[in-house]
Amino acid sequence: MNLDTLKLFCDVVRLRSFSRAASGNGVTQSAASQAMQQLEAELDVPLLDRSRRPLVATEAGRVFFEACRDLLQGFEDARASLRASKERVEGTVRVAAIYSVGLHDMSRHMQPFMSAHPQARVLLECLHPHKVVQAVLNDEADVGVLSYPTATRTLNVLPLRSEAMVLVTHPSHRLARRKQITPGDLTGEKFVAFDRDLAVRKAIDRALKQHGVKVEVVMEFDNVETIKQAIGIAAGVSILPRPTVVMESGMRTLATVPLALSGLARPIGLIYRRGKRLTPAVARFIDTLRRADDASEDTR
Amino acid sequence: MNLDTLKLFCDVVRLRSFSRAASGNGVTQSAASQAMQQLEAELDVPLLDRSRRPLVATEAGRVFFEACRDLLQGFEDARASLRASKERVEGTVRVAAIYSVGLHDMSRHMQPFMSAHPQARVLLECLHPHKVVQAVLNDEADVGVLSYPTATRTLNVLPLRSEAMVLVTHPSHRLARRKQITPGDLTGEKFVAFDRDLAVRKAIDRALKQHGVKVEVVMEFDNVETIKQAIGIAAGVSILPRPTVVMESGMRTLATVPLALSGLARPIGLIYRRGKRLTPAVARFIDTLRRADDASEDTR
């Protein structure tokens, strides 16, 4: 059962003529005649009364004509809505980012992309690190931006930059004025840490242990914002990526001190599904991100 | 664009599997794969995300799936309603009859047909003679029953019977008591005639003229009932088919006298479109009619 046949049938009924309907559909009169006979055989009902000139649809033919009309209309509608949704998705980039990157950097990087591609849409969602990975795996996001990205069988990684880690303290803290500190200065300090299951926590712990430093963990949080608030009420110090505290540092609400802990830096990367064929919009978005981070490298 | 392909697509989405959908539709996995690729190419949109196992529909795929679902449902509905309408029409006989036959005979003939074929439906419509022909020509009736039927290129005739014509008078008329009359007895009588454009009028005029009789036409009507009413008020006499006045004759409200006008009789016949293939129901109905009229022949 072919939609072209149904279209042909509708035209035959409308035009009351096989030959005109046929030429209208780019086939011969013979083809139309055969198609209609086959249709009638398939449905086992005479649809057209050929004993009159010009031919007319039978009762059944009229019923079927109405139905076909609606059917074809419905199909065209579906096609149209598909085209529309395609346009929409084509120009859309769905980004899942961890809080600390999303809140500080993404909006900044998105500006040049948006102005360069006005037809494109960027959907940014800030999530817990684990959720970022899940979102990309479930194809709820085209790309994910997170720290300490790890490639898997299904995920590709594109390193973006490496963020320097600094000591962050309350402005009145004894170390706040120091130009530089050594690992040993931190011994015994009250420390506001990341949650144990975060990669950044493990990296910091490893670095401290490597330098033989032992701190007193007083609080644990899963995001930078809350840690900053804790430092703000002088609950302790912490080690955070520099880009996440530039604003507070500038406003003197928090103090930052460069840290000489070898190998401690937070790598930021971009992940996407390995198999996935990237749309032009997504490809250009990734390009924009890489370009921006190459220009303002913020390592060490 | 094939409905089978759309069905296959729906099954693929539902079952989340090419191979299961394929075997469900009686084709190989290869065929399904090719069909889906072709569908996606046709619509220029990826409908299925094959990079995950089990596969899932893309956003566009889900949209199209919904549409296809409705489409296929709609088609099946149309098919079903077609089947239903076929059944209905199959068992229906649409009869168009002239008043004088319809009112007196048809209901009588229909009884045995209906009881023999309880599933059948008979629609009887009583019309003006010209309208009877039109109804059959326009396929608004399967068969027509009328007097003086004439075959044409498009109409076949099946003679049913020939009705004797009798003189009909008011009971108090001077000729009412006569056993038999000769043509000459009618000379100068006030006469209630059929309309000039009716075949029966022409037949009566021809017969009277043939016997050199001249009557005084005082009224003209296009149907037997009105003529009978006119006779009932003693407006004049008339010549009518005997079957149309048996009741009035029995009740002595009108008088009937046998008429010796050679060649004057009203033939009743059945007409149907020449090209038309008669349904079993119509064929059996015609059969019933012929049988009944053979049994109770009412000629001369």
Place this chain on the structure above:
DNA sequence: ACATAGAATTAGCTCAGCTAATGGGCTAGA
């Protein structure tokens, strides 16, 4: 009755779409 337009029929061909066989990529379980 004839002419004409338009549908049915027929024979033959072409390619859309199928199968069978094979190759490649997820995914799971050791």
Place this chain on the structure above:
DNA sequence: TCTAGCCCATTAGCTGAGCTAATTCTATGT
């Protein structure tokens, strides 16, 4: 991490559904 198994993609080759061209048949108007 490696491997087995399942599932989809790909390819080559074939078959018949559906097309065209040519002819015949039929309804209708003159």
